[in-house]
Amino acid sequence: MPFDSTAETVRAWVDGWVVSRGAADPVAEPWGFTVDVGHVKHATRHVLTADDEPTVRKVAAEVAAPAVWLKAFADPEAVLSWVGPDWTADDPGWLMHTELRRSATAIPEGYAMKTWVRGGVTRVLVTAAGGSFAARGQVAPTGTTAVVDQVETAAAHQRKGLGSLVMRTLHNAAVDSGASIGILGATFEGRALYESLGWRAQSPLVSLYYGPAA
CATH class of the missing domain: 3.40.630.30 (Gcn5-related N-acetyltransferase (GNAT))
Incomplete structure (x- = not known):
């Protein structure tokens, strides 16, 4: 594995993604990163390096707003049960x-x-x-x-x-x-x-x- 942890891979992915999409510089959070994207249907994304239930629940509740996206790196069914019914999952994926x-x-x-x-x-x-x-x-x-x-x-x-x-x-x-x-x-x-x-x-x-x- 190129990095010692998934969190390090996520950081590298975020750094490259913002360059690719012309988004704002990522802002480090205790649980991951916040990125301002600036699209009508994708204003901001929050990328979680934390994958525990309490943190995911807390962040989902705090950032809930239209045109906000969450990215998490954990079992999809578990994440969906943590964030609540007002969050909708896009197509499943993998960090590679x-x-x-x-x-x-x-x-x-x-x-x-x-x-x-x-x-x-x-x-x-x-x-x-x-x-x-x-x-x-x-x-x-x-x-x-x-x-x-x-x-x-x-x-x-x-x-x-x-x-x-x-x-x-x-x-x-x-x-x-x-x-x-x-x-x-x-x-x-x-x-x-x-x-x-x-x-x-x-x-x-x-x-x-x-x-x-x-």
């Missing part, structure tokens, strides 16, 4: 990591790929004939670690190697920037792709948003 290495890439016939860097974030876009969207992803290096983010393949272009192409391209960009460890928050659908490329799940990742019933 890997040791980054360069690898060869090959663009499948019929596709084109573009990469660019803005604000230290490398973005990859794969397009199909006529320039239509096929796949994308981005990576934000922060020293020796790099956070892979927003990897997506259009439904019509899945199972054609585009996800692997995007990931390998992001790996190479991160290595070129000096990073040696990759971190990401994986969805259920994405985990298989990442594991096929050597990524390992470190802990569950529970995403919740506040939305009390009318």
Whole structure:
């Protein structure tokens, strides 16, 4: 494991995520971090490095407000029972990591790929004939670690190697920037792709948003 604890991995993930999304600098809390995101449906997120019931219950009660999100790294069913009925879980996920290495890439016939860097974030876009969207992803290096983010393949272009192409391209960009460890928050659908490329799940990742019933 690249870090001695999940809390250290979470800190590296938060540091890279805010760069990737252009969010405010994370504010350290006794239980984790607060990040101002600034979106209408995602104003603020609270990332908990603590995973015990009393702390999760306390934080959920204190920060409950529309457009607020919680991120926790514990059993999803347990977390849901702790936060109460006004919090809704997003798709289940995992915190994952890997040791980054360069690898060869090959663009499948019929596709084109573009990469660019803005604000230290490398973005990859794969397009199909006529320039239509096929796949994308981005990576934000922060020293020796790099956070892979927003990897997506259009439904019509899945199972054609585009996800692997995007990931390998992001790996190479991160290595070129000096990073040696990759971190990401994986969805259920994405985990298989990442594991096929050597990524390992470190802990569950529970995403919740506040939305009390009318």
